[in-house]
Amino acid sequence: MPNIYNALVVKGRDTVGQQINVTCEVQQLLGNNRVRAVAMSATDGLMRGMEVIDTGAPLSVPVGGATLGRIFNVLGEPVDNLGPVDTRTTSPIHRSAPAFIQLDTKLSIFETGIKVVDLLAPYRRGGKIGLFGGAGVGKTVLIMELINNIAKAHGGVSVFGGVGERTREGNDLYMEMKESGVINEQNIAESKVALVHGQMNEPPGARMRVGLTALTMAEYFRDVNEQDVLLFIDNIFRFVQAGSEVSALLGRMPSAFMYVPADDLTDPAPATTFAHLDATTVLSRGLAAKGIYPAVDPLDSTSTMLQPRIVGEEHYETAQRVKQTSQRYKELQDIIAILGLDELSEEDRLTVARARKIERFLSQPFFVAEVFTGSPGKYVGLTETIRGFQLILSGELDGLPEQAFYLVAVDIGILRIRLNDQWLTMAVMGGFARIGNNEITILVNDAEKGSDIDPQEAQRTLEIAEANLSRAEGKRQAIEANLALRRARTRVEAINVISY
Numbered sequence: 001m002p003n004i005y006n007a008l009v010v011k012g013r014d015t016v017g018q019q020i021n022v023t024c025e026v027q028q029l030l031g032n033n034r035v036r037a038v039a040m041s042a043t044d045g046l047m048r049g050m051e052v053i054d055t056g057a058p059l060s061v062p063v064g065g066a067t068l069g070r071i072f073n074v075l076g077e078p079v080d081n082l083g084p085v086d087t088r089t090t091s092p093i094h095r096s097a098p099a100f101i102q103l104d105t106k107l108s109i110f111e112t113g114i115k116v117v118d119l120l121a122p123y124r125r126g127g128k129i130g131l132f133g134g135a136g137v138g139k140t141v142l143i144m145e146l147i148n149n150i151a152k153a154h155g156g157v158s159v160f161g162g163v164g165e166r167t168r169e170g171n172d173l174y175m176e177m178k179e180s181g182v183i184n185e186q187n188i189a190e191s192k193v194a195l196v197h198g199q200m201n202e203p204p205g206a207r208m209r210v211g212l213t214a215l216t217m218a219e220y221f222r223d224v225n226e227q228d229v230l231l232f233i234d235n236i237f238r239f240v241q242a243g244s245e246v247s248a249l250l251g252r253m254p255s256a257f258m259y260v261p262a263d264d265l266t267d268p269a270p271a272t273t274f275a276h277l278d279a280t281t282v283l284s285r286g287l288a289a290k291g292i293y294p295a296v297d298p299l300d301s302t303s304t305m306l307q308p309r310i311v312g313e314e315h316y317e318t319a320q321r322v323k324q325t326s327q328r329y330k331e332l333q334d335i336i337a338i339l340g341l342d343e344l345s346e347e348d349r350l351t352v353a354r355a356r357k358i359e360r361f362l363s364q365p366f367f368v369a370e371v372f373t374g375s376p377g378k379y380v381g382l383t384e385t386i387r388g389f390q391l392i393l394s395g396e397l398d399g400l401p402e403q404a405f406y407l408v409a410v411d412i413g414i415l416r417i418r419l420n421d422q423w424l425t426m427a428v429m430g431g432f433a434r435i436g437n438n439e440i441t442i443l444v445n446d447a448e449k450g451s452d453i454d455p456q457e458a459q460r461t462l463e464i465a466e467a468n469l470s471r472a473e474g475k476r477q478a479i480e481a482n483l484a485l486r487r488a489r490t491r492v493e494a495i496n497v498i499s500y
Contacts, residue, residue, distance in 0.1 A: 001033065002026050002054040005094045008037050009053045014045030022046060023075055025059065025205065027250055038205035038246055040074050058094040061213050062087050063220035068157060069183045069191030071174065074198050074210040080174075082188070091220055093212040107310050110228075113149045113379035114142075116294060116362040117281060119389065120319050121301040122311060124278040125228075130236075133283030137295050140173060142283070144368040145294075146230055147182050149379060151192035152367075156228030157221050161214030162197040164207045164238030170197050180368035200238075204249065207242035236273055279303035292363045298326050318386050321393050322358055329355030350398070357392050361405040376412075376483075412486045414493055415447070425450035427494035429487055450494035458495060462488040 002008060003026065010022040024037035040059070061076025066086040071079050078085050110125040112118055123129055133139045143160075150156040162170050177183040177193065184190040194217055198210030211233055218231040233239060274280065280302050287295035308316040328351050332344065341349060367377030391397050392405070417424045429446040465488040469481040 001029060002035060004029065005058045007055045007057065007059045009055060010046060010050050011053065012050035018045065020045050023059065025209065036250065038249065039203050040206050040209065042203065058092040060090040060092045061216055062089065063091045063217050064089045065189060067194040067217050069188035071195045071197060072213065074206045074213050076213060091216050093209065093216045107305065109305060109311060111382055112146060113153055114145065114294065115364050115380050115385045116296040116298060118382045119385050120298050120322065121279050121281055121303040122305045124305050127278030128276060130273055130277040130280045132280060134285055137283040137285055137288045138293055139283060140176060141366060141369060142294050143232055144177060144180055144182050145366045147193050148367050150228055150230050153379060154228040156230065158193045158230040158232065159214050159218040160193055160195045160232045160234070161211050162195065162234055163210055164200050164242060165197060165234060166200050170199065179371055182368065204242045204245035207238060208246050211239050279305065292359060294364065298323060298362060299330065315386055318389050322389055325351060325355045325358060325393065353398065354392055356402050357397065357405045358389065360402055361388060361392060412490050414490060414497060425494050425497045427453065427490045448491065450497060453491050453495050455495050458491045462492050
């Protein structure tokens with residue numbers, strides 16, 4: 001008799017002679033040499049009397065670098081029409097949990113480079129995060145930015161498990177990942193994510209186990225490659241729903257709650273999940289309507305890590321003051337709508353002004369959105385984030401207009417500085433600007449003194465960039481070639497300014 005969780009393979013031909021190959025997972029031993037198994041794919045054409053082979057082990061899936069940039073089903077089979085995957089390294093989806101003494105009990109923050117997340121709802125390393133938001137508020141873009149930042153800043157990878165997604169949703173996500181560079185079409189091995197999908201039209205067994213397939217791939221990167229890994233499950237409700245359907249199939253008592261597809265955080269589906277999470281990131285339709293991205297709600301988003309003993313007094317105090325200011329602004333919005341801003345007290349008007357600056361300063365240009373906006377993305381460290389909000393809260397920046405805090409970024413161009421009665425010319429390749437009292441602090445991605453640039457090398461780089469732009473195919477290549485051309489021209493201009 002096969003063991004529980006063993007994979008069974010049903011082989012044969014249907015009534016019209018087509019080959020059938022269905023994998024099932026043993027769930028119950030019924031006695032009298034009978035088992036009850038749950039199918040991992042469609043059962044069309046199955047008939048009594050077909051041969052069933054016990055593989056003698058749980059379902060195993062490919063793991064390691066070969067999975068990056070590829071799309072798999074619950075069985076670990078590629079479904080992206082890009083050819084076979086190296087299956088020399090595989091791992092079973094059912095394994096023993098690590099011993100309690102092996103678990104890391106240290107509480108530490110995982111820096112994402114996204115200001116609003118790191119300041120107000122920091123993620124725990126090794127923790128569980130919930131991302132909540134309605135349609136069209138920016139969940140996919142936020143997910144792709146997290147995938148991008150973990151790869152660039154932490155040298156890590158991500159695994160995306162699509163549980164019960166529509167085919168259209170999975171296809172759209174894949175295409176957006178290719179456009180944004182998260183999946184590298186030219187060199188698949190340089191991709192930053194592996195995707196596993198169990199679609200809405202598949203049997204509940206596939207939808208219930210696709211999360212374990214994704215988890216198995218993620219655990220290999222963590223345990224064997226010793227990399228930081230982000231595991232995304234989209235979405236957890238459909239995973240629970242699939243488990244409920246399988247329970248009904250097996251004659252067990254299914255859990256019962258309804259799903260109401262609306263922007264309602266008190267709905268039983270998301271509310272049931274909250275108790276299991278270390279942090280919740282809630283996206284607001286109101287902020288998205290204002291054009292503030294990422295549209296993360298600073299008041300609804302929470303984290304168990306936001307405690308003085310974990311993040312430090314400075315971080316905690318700054319975050320609490322930001323939340324208090326935002327909460328007071330929210331309370332005053334009805335009064336402002338009815339009576340106007342002039343009817344508020346001087347103190348409340350100052351609070352509103354600072355809250356609106358905070359709201360805009362929480363915005364940030366994303367790397368993965370460069371292909372859509374043309375603006376260079378920014379990774380902002382936690383120290384710089386805290387310092388920026390402290391300046392707003394202290395009142396040092398009260399004299400500046402709100403717009404000065406919206407997506408504050410420095411473009412590619414020439415920077416001239418007067419130093420000791422001499423002009424210093426620099427080629428700046430984009431960055432982040434912090435505007436202070438009678439001062440501007442610029443943090444740049446890359447900068448070169450005009451006097452240090454080799455004119456011949458700069459001219460050659462410019463010619464290569466012009467040639468690459470003329471050969472660019474597709475929107476993404478054109479935007480990247482255009483950015484490279486702007487950088488090359490800026491370096492040449494920096495030399496020319498020196499020569500005048």
